[in-house]
Amino acid sequence: MSYGEIPLWDSRVDEEPFALPVPKKTTLEILPEEFRRALSPERFIVEESYPPHDEEANAAFEEWVGSDGTQRLLNTEESYWGHTDQQSSAETLVGSTEGSTKAYLQPGGKRDSHYLRPVFRIFLAGAACLLLLALGVGVWAVTKRGEETSSSSATTLSSADAYARTIILISLDGFRASYLNRNLTPALAQLAADGIHAKTMQPVFPSITFPNHYSIVTGLYPESHGIVANVFYDPEKDDTFVYVDPASNGNGQWWGGEPIWVTAIKQSHRSAACMWPGSEAAIQDIRPTYWFKYNHTMPLFDRAEKILEWLEKPLEERPSVLTMYIPDVDSAGHWAGVDSKEVNDSLVRVDQAIEHLLQGLEERNLTGKVNLMVVSDHGMTNSSKDRIVFLDDYINLNDVTILENKPLVMLYPNEGNATEGILEALTKGSKENGRFKVWRREDAPAEYHYSHSSRIGPIVAIPENGWVFAVRSTYDPTKPFQPIGLHGYNITHPDMQSIFIASGPAFRPSKEPIPTFLNLELYNLMCRIMDLAPAPNNGTRGWMEEFEKRWLAPGW
Template identity: 40%
Template sequence: MYPSFPSITFPNHWTLVTGLYPEAHGIVANEFYDPLLQAGFIHKQPEISLQPRWWGGEPIWATSTLQGKRSGVIMWPGAAVPIHSATADYFIDYDRSMSAVDKMDMALKWLDLPLERRPQVIAIYIPQIDQKGHGGGPDGPQMNMVLSNMDSAIEHLLNGLDKRNLGSHVHVVIVSDHGMAATHSSQLIYYDDIIPHDLLPYLEREAWPLLSLRPVSDAPPDIIERVYEALYLYTQSVDEPHFEVYLRQDVPERFHYNSTERIAPIVTIPDPGYSFVTHKEFDPSLGKDYRPRGMHGYDNKAVEMRAIFMARGPTVEREYKAGVVLEPFQNIEVYEFITHIMDLTPAPNNGTLHGMFKAI
């Protein structure tokens, strides 16, 4: 499965549950500025990020609630935000100490409720693989351990369903929001060596690890043109610049990332594994490792950024052969797949497959 661009956590979690590209639902990065609202979105500040004005589209739990079916959500980004005045019937907020097995136990506990109170859709977010990927890289020493723990948690869930005689009745869908690329101090792009120093104080950076640049209010009137020209001329003057730069309106259509002013006027996309830094942010002469050791957010079609999709359940087994491998698809298609197996009418979305995937 291909994530949406940029291959960052909050945009892709919201795409998975709404079927909309980030440019359409409005969560275009983990942190960004909206010039119409004259305010900035910061995902780690709930007093900001939980305001409904940021979030477009209709997540699957709101679709479920509005059509008379119950839902439960465990830590999914954006789930605490009321959409059309609807929230999940059962909700557990982000808690770093809660293990993957604990989350599966909570889902099973909800399924033990009386039929009239039982949720028909449950969404669970598990961040540990992403955290270890950032800390130690995708091939880091602890990655196999957390992958094994995740496998065990899924096994725990499936065994719990079987013990309740629900194994052949419940659909289980496993996705990731993005991949992970290894970073290194040899893959740094010092953008303060490219952009004229007198312009740097007038720029705000967004959508990290992209170098998405937005002028501050008192910036020179021609700053966008001058900064873009400096970055573009650099790409033409060296054999391997390791990035591409676009004005927002010129971002290639395949990225679906140019139709809202929440996207910065200059969008600079590094090659997978490369990082934009300044000399102040990282001084190689100090002999320290560059952190994080793993990063995502790059071209969503890059091999390192690809996501996963696996599904089982009665509808899946009726419509596909067991073990079938699907043709790659965009993660905007997941929302309608869920509404299809739940017999719900989907809200407007960017999907084109209408819940039916093609087998290889």
């Protein structure tokens, strides 16, 4: 089936298409007056940092999730409805690769000193050019304070061709597609104007963080790569994967399929990962060439500088595929809601980080010479205490164990023969209530691709957009409703749509947006750009051929 035959949800009337900017404006010029007043020049200094949470928010987060990260499995990163195309091969892919569990050191974990300020760089560049003219030296390098100078790490016009097949993949977690319409992200808007962008990008089911990030880099549905939720039980291992537990996310035996950084390394490339989900694990006994563990306190500009630092490595050490994960927009959406000032502030912060990266590329003469892809994993919508489905109105909670990936729940009957009775009761409740759907794992709609893995619970239930499950015995209506923002709903719903923006030598600039497509198609695209042989995946030949014809640069 070609991609054009896949039914997609049409945009709502109030969802205006993302409009490209007319001439380029500065960040301050394009922002509304209220944000201009809030921003001072210091916000644009290289050393400025933007921790995702302040101390009060961190304390609240720990109370919400639990101090050990596992007491309350309330993750808010999942999705719904599906995509019909190739049949997955989950039976052969899930758990087929055994990863090493031995401990590894953490390279890159120590915070590096900041790069020299731009004005000082200009002075150094001028002085160096004069020196080179006098001495006839061919190349030179601008380095960070405290690091050894390496002439082979210099970026010059003559060496730029070596970057042509380099990919920088950046994820802005929870960046709903319609956020682009708020005119708070001029750097992203300009990047889209200079390259290509999709109308929207559709997440896989369930549209939560870990399954979708791993689908983007493997080209596989969650039922195939095995990360079926942020929290799930594996009956074969008799163990539970918890996304915030290093013993889980750092263990390669949980992660099936082959992520792009493993594909690259197996074909003599190097790779680098800045906190991308899955990159802490030795998958097929392989980790990214450069990586470090997730650290939510790392300032956004420091993350951008880490990408630039990796690009400055000598050719024989330089990574060809670099990934970076930024959670700020998602965090703000959960805690304050999609229409909040906190979300708008986070949009400004992440856009400034993108702008800082773009400026760094320009200073290194790499603008238009590397391929930059900015994506998100899912959207976000608002929920409230007025939109709750109480499960104990329909079933006896003593009969089941509930594993929650808010809003999706997996139910495990405590007695094997109780499945039919529980499913019948919930199905009846679904018809009466009209606000949720429930199915047996084996009977999940085919377009969800969410049946062929024993890691999926025997009974799966999901509410309508903006609704949540709760139990009356533990629900306290006097407490503030949290989280306000949620995702994990129908993946064709406009609120759940994500973004795709790309620019670089591999892409043919286009003012017209690419039609909505499924995010797992990106794995084959990255392999195509890097001239890699892809591992088996669920991407579609029809979509790739259409992309090559319309949006891949001539001669690529």
